[in-house]
Amino acid sequence: MSQDWKTRTKLVHEGLRRSQYGEMAEAIFLTQGFVYPTAEAAEARFIKAGEDEFIYARYGNPTTRMFEDRIAALEGTEDAFATASGMAAVNGALTSMLRAGDHVVSSRALFGSCLYILEEVLTRYGVRVTFVDGDDLDQWRAAVTPGTKAVFFESMSNPTLQLVDIRSVAEIAHAVGALVVVDNVFATPIFSRAVEQGADVIVYSTTKHIDGQGRALGGVICGTRDFIRKVAEPYMKHTGGSMSPFTAWMHLNGMATLDLRCRAMADSAARVATALQGHAKLARVIYPGLASHPQHDLAMAQMGSGGTLVAFDIAAGKEAAFRFMNALHIASISNNLGDAKTIATHPATTTHQRLPQDQKDSLGITPGLIRLSVGLEDAGDLIADLMQALDQA
Numbered sequence: 183m184s185q186d187w188k189t190r191t192k193l194v195h196e197g198l199r200r201s202q203y204g205e206m207a208e209a210i211f212l213t214q215g216f217v218y219p220t221a222e223a224a225e226a227r228f229i230k231a232g233e234d235e236f237i238y239a240r241y242g243n244p245t246t247r248m249f250e251d252r253i254a255a256l257e258g259t260e261d262a263f264a265t266a267s268g269m270a271a272v273n274g275a276l277t278s279m280l281r282a283g284d285h286v287v288s289s290r291a292l293f294g295s296c297l298y299i300l301e302e303v304l305t306r307y308g309v310r311v312t313f314v315d316g317d318d319l320d321q322w323r324a325a326v327t328p329g330t331k332a333v334f335f336e337s338m339s340n341p342t343l344q345l346v347d348i349r350s351v352a353e354i355a356h357a358v359g360a361l362v363v364v365d366n367v368f369a370t371p372i373f374s375r376a377v378e379q380g381a382d383v384i385v386y387s388t389t390k391h392i393d394g395q396g397r398a399l400g401g402v403i404c405g406t407r408d409f410i411r412k413v414a415e416p417y418m419k420h421t422g423g424s425m426s427p428f429t430a431w432m433h434l435n436g437m438a439t440l441d442l443r444c445r446a447m448a449d450s451a452a453r454v455a456t457a458l459q460g461h462a463k464l465a466r467v468i469y470p471g472l473a474s475h476p477q478h479d480l481a482m483a484q485m486g487s488g489g490t491l492v493a494f495d496i497a498a499g500k501e502a503a504f505r506f507m508n509a510l511h512i513a514s515i516s517n518n519l520g521d522a523k524t525i526a527t528h529p530a531t532t533t534h535q536r537l538p539q540d541q542k543d544s545l546g547i548t549p550g551l552i553r554l555s556v557g558l559e560d561a562g563d564l565i566a567d568l569m570q571a572l573d574q575a
Contacts, residue, residue: 197251249430261410264425268387271401278417282308289316291339338368341553352380372444390520447490451556468493496550506575519555
């Protein structure tokens with residue numbers, strides 16, 4: 183496939199494999215195993231499978247491979263491995279590379295399940311983890327040492343939309359030979375330029391944006407061919423975290439409109455943030471696309487967009503936030519994001535509920551904080567819905 187294609191062309195054509203039937207749409211290979219013409223061929227394939235040779239769906243599948251090739255081409259990496267969920271991707275990327283005694287430095291502003299892997303799972307097996315404030319480069323410099331194996335962070339944090347300077351942290355990590363692992367969900371593959379900014383491994387929850395229609399869980403690990411096939415793949419295929427062919431097929435179809443959807447959602451998010459800014463019932467509006475955001479310049483340099491999510495703090499606290507959410511007519515109350523439908527989330531009581539209060543306080547997850555994932559509805563309708571709900575907060 184051509185690497186000179188623009189994004190929208192890649193999203194439609196990259197990685198396409200056609201069978202002997204010449205089907206127009208990507209085919210779903212709903213099979214768990216594959217037949218070999220001879221016993222000798224089976225032996226040879228288990229020794230080393232060719233580019234279009236498959237053994238077992240947990241190891242690989244033609245439909246899944248199409249998705250992996252397409253997302254790798256979009257992200258700008260040599261290869262990718264599709265996983266059963268976004269958390270399977272995070273866990274697989276980190277666990278496959280780390281051993282007892284290794285050291286990881288991570289931003290502390292993370293999704294609750296990511297924190298669990300770093301605080302509970304990795305440390306259980308002897309991995310040392312140091313947390314830093316992701317936006318403080320001096321803390322990164324102090325924490326990353328010659329013994330550091332990897333750094334990990336969300337390029338834009340969940341739920342307070344704090345950015346990490348990928349290029350600067352990558353320079354710090356690479357100076358000691360550490361790998362840079364980036365959870366890039368909020369940046370989306372459309373606005374991401376993480377590879378050219380120094381990321382070595384990029385993970386996505388493909389449930390968000392890539393599927394983007396509330397249908398299927400999925401994830402992906404993107405990186406060099408050596409990392410994907412020699413480090414991540416052996417771990418993932420033997421521990422069972424692979425993506426199903428049906429999910430890969432849905433994702434392939436979703437990717438055809440990914441660029442259009444993400445740009446439309448980001449445009450609406452900017453309009454929503456602008457409309458909310460200065461509202462009497464809000465203590466703050468957080469959107470990297472606003473000039474008032476303290477990391478606005480970094481967001482524009484790193485992504486060229488403010489993204490598809492807006493966060494805002496209802497000054498009167500939890501009860502007012504609940505009244506606001508219960509008054510919404512268009513936006514749905516849920517804990518997903520990156521969907522065609524606008525979703526309102528109360529992080530303090532849902533996605534980040536398990537965090538102790540002092541940790542919530544340090545991360546800015548207040549009782550009144552709402553995370554709004556902006557969908558594809560008419561922006562004017564959505565703003566009107568938010569305003570009438572704020573009247574009742």
